[in-house]
Amino acid sequence: MVPLLGLAVAALAGPAKPAAPAAKTTQALTSGWRFRQVGKEAWTPATVPGCVHTDLLAAGQIPDPLYRDNELQLQWIGKVDWEYETTFTVTPETLQQTNLELVFQGLDTYADVTLNEVAVLHTDNMFREWRASVKPQLRVGPNRLHVRFRSPLNEVAGLPAKAGFSLYAGNDEQSMTVVGEKGPPLSPYTRKAPYQYGWDWGPRLVTSGIWQPVQLEAWTEARLKNLHLVQRTLTPKLAELTTEVEYEAVAATTATLQLEARGADGQLAHPAITQTVSLTPGRHVLTVPLQVEKPQRWFPAGYGAQPLYTVTAQLILNGQTLDKTSQRIGLRTLEVRRQADQYGKSFEFVVNGLPIFAKGANWIPADIFPNRVTPGKYRQLLQAAKDANMNMVRVWGGGIYENDVFYDLCDELGLLVWQDFMFACTFYPGDDAFFSNVRQEATDQVRRLRHHPSLAIWVGNNENEVAWQDWNMPAIIGAAHQKQVWGDYLRLFNDLLPTVLREQDPSRLYWPSSPSANYEDLASRQRNGDMHYWAVWAGTEPLSAYEQQVPRFMSEYGFQSFPELKSVQQYAQPADFDLASPVMRQHQRSQAGNPRLLEYLRRDFREPRDFPAFLYVSQVLQAHAIKLAAEHLRRNRPRVMGSLYWQLNDCWGGASWSSIDYYGRWKALQYYARRFYAPVLVSPHEEGDTVRFYVVSDRTAAVPARLQVRLLDFNGKVLYKQARALQIEPLASRSYLDIPRTKLLQGHDPKQVVLSCEVQGADGTMLTANTHYFAPPKDMNLPAARIATTWKQLSDSTFQLTLKSKQLVRDVNLTLAQGDGFFEDNYFDLLPGQARRVILRPAASTSAAELRQRLRVQSLADAF
Secondary structure, three states, X not given: OOXXXXXXXXXXXXXXXXXXXXXXXXXXXXXXXXXXXXXOOXXXXXOOOOOHHXXXXXXXXXXXXXXXXXXXXXXHHHHOOEXXXXXXXXXXXXXXXXXXXXXXXXXXXXXXXEEOOEEXXXXXXXXXXXXXXXXXXXXXXXXXXXXXXXXXXXXXXXXXXXXXXXXXXXXXXXXXXXXXOOOOOOHHHOEOOHHHHOEOXXXXXXXXXXXXXXXXXXXXXXXXXXXXXXXXXXXXXXXXXXXXXXXXEOOOEEEEEEXXXXXXXXXXXXXXXXXXXXXXXXXXXXXXXXXXXXXXXXXXXXXXXXXXEEEEEEEEEOOEEEEEEEEEEOEOOEEEEOOEEOOEEOOEEEEOOEEXXXXXXXXXXXXXXXXXXXXXXHHHHHHHHHHOXXXXXXXXOOOOOOOHHHHHHHHHXXXXXXXXXXXXXXXXXXXXXXXXXXXXXXXXXXXXXXXXXXXXXXXXXXXXXXXXXXXXXXXXXXXXXXXXXXXHHHHHHHHHHHHHXXXXXXXXXXXXXXXXXXXXXXXXXXOOOOEEEOXXXXXXXXXXXXXXXXXXXXXXXXOOEOOOHHHXXXXXXXXXXXXXXXXXXXXXXXXXXXXXXXXXXXXXXXXXXXXXXXXHHXXXXXXXXXHHHHHHHHHOOOOOOEEEEEOOOOOOOOOEOOXXXXXXXXXXXXXXHHHHOOOEEEEEEEEXXXXXXXXXXXXXXXXXXXEEEEEEEOOOOEEEEEEEEEEEOOOEEEEEEEEEHHHXXXXXXXXXXXXXXXXXXXXXXXXXXXXXXXXXXXXXOOXXXXXXXXXXXXXXXXXXXXXXXXXXXXXXXXXXXXXXXXXXXXXXXXXXXXXXXXXXXXXOOOOHHHHHHHEEEEOHHHOO
């Protein structure tokens, strides 16, 4: 049990008003909706929350927008107006309440709302909550609620001409002309998810709709508006917090505020504490000190548990609860430590005094239509991040502020969140209306998210600063408008957003852009701040160039691949299975993507024998590239303290930089990430004429271990071996063994050997293993090995597959010919004579005999 030690509320003066208490009620308005294109006659049932595209699809009025090239035929949807309506019933009891508010948690985007034919709301921001006082418009019985959405494209179409110049938005496909007509980009002018206008990994589907829940709130005497818990101090003995209870009242009366806290075990931590309070009209904040003895601290994944506390506030009048709200929090200290050192200035997240090497990936919206992302899909993707030993995800600034369930899951799983505001690769208007709109957007979102212990940093935008400095933006904008555009940039990201955070969440670091050095240096440099590195891939530098980068924090880098054949079959037909086909080009949104991918592939691999083999090799190439970079970054701890590759997930099926495809299937990279992000990593590395054997540890205590190094030929003959006892240093990277390359190879052909490295704990358990090759795959004559497989059923839904080969097998890929299932390990090297056990969880009930027939095994030797 965790007792509450202190609680006090200052009484506010005011006469009591005896009245029959009425509890606040909330009536969901998410049923009975229908929609149509404005100007058409026929109405069609709609789903709320939802959007126009998904409603049209459900009604059978359009084909699947994500299948083949249907996207091209559906651009008209974003260019016309749409209307939604429903009828809901109001009871006499509800209408008797003093205050009735219509609450839209999200409207996308330009909407005119009428209630019983009376205009009550006009909206222009997808990212804001919208409220309208509607008591005068309501009546007992049926009420008609109507929402008309104006085309987000038509709404702002004249603004570039009016301004006399266009604002840059390079990924807006209206400027890329992948789909639709060429013209000035329109996304900068609208507070709407930028990625829906197109990006180099997703489609252009500019939608509208009621994308978040809508409800009717009714209350009389008072309501609670916000509950905010501010941690003041945290020691092993005591946590001191301030509880800020924000309420609104309409008349003077005396009520009771009741607070209770439940510990991480879910049990009541202390009997409820009550305090009589005097309420007065208007908005007020009650400040309540709160103490927790022997607090349980929240840690990132890999460093400890994630205990969460729930604090609940109730406002009670004459025994009736007027309103009730709760907040779930975690107790931890967190800072972004930036200290001058020999390399420049550090950039590291320190949680509960522990310097955390951030291991993770960038997150984009998990569907082009965000209302389709279910809690189950959020859990699947975020659990996959944790299962791959990640401890951070970056919510990228070109998508959406994610749903509450996303942040709740990050709290539960121990995934730190790097949170961008929704601005990306674009410059924005500077008029007062735009800035006022953004101010309210930021206020809404910060107040919604600030209680999450996983939330680690607020960042102004994605790549705007580096765009100005390195992408020739001043010249593109033009001399006549440079001062205006850059001045608007500084007002937005150096004034407006920091001001909101000082008011609403001063405990967290605000970072103006990603990448940035906070104007202490140019953005995306190696000595200060965070870095995005794209010379590999975008600049076609060799993969080895990754190892020339030693930034303080790498917040974005990546390499592309295609999904596996099963996933391609979900968005294309066999006739499309050619990189040059129109459909395959449609689902490759990087204009240089396919030529660049082939160029890199041919540098290190032979030509794949067919299209399925190409898909497989593209994934192996991607995994090899990011493994090289990620291990390099980890080896350079503490100079480097973060590795967030681009990107974890997808919003549709196609070529991209993701490690999990749109359909939830792990690519080779996701399996590799589980290994290169492991808590203890052995990483052999050639440095000149020496092979150095690094062991990187995220453990907080020293680990006694044994390192074993073996050089094998492809048939398993041991050509060299050496072992060494280690005391692995905590929270550190160090080379524990150096071997001259000539001594290791002893004259053997470097193209015909594999280096095996294993680190075992004191009890003999395997802590980490790795392989290293001295030549690229195209120069190696890999044997056509025969893999023996055996099956064992462990439970109704779990099977164990054991693989063994007398010869080396590289990048073993396991799939099922029919049906789906999750292999807990995949895309691994099978050493000669090694038994590899893999757990399979089939998606449907089956037997070992059936799995034996359906199993398909491929390797690098089979691909050419």
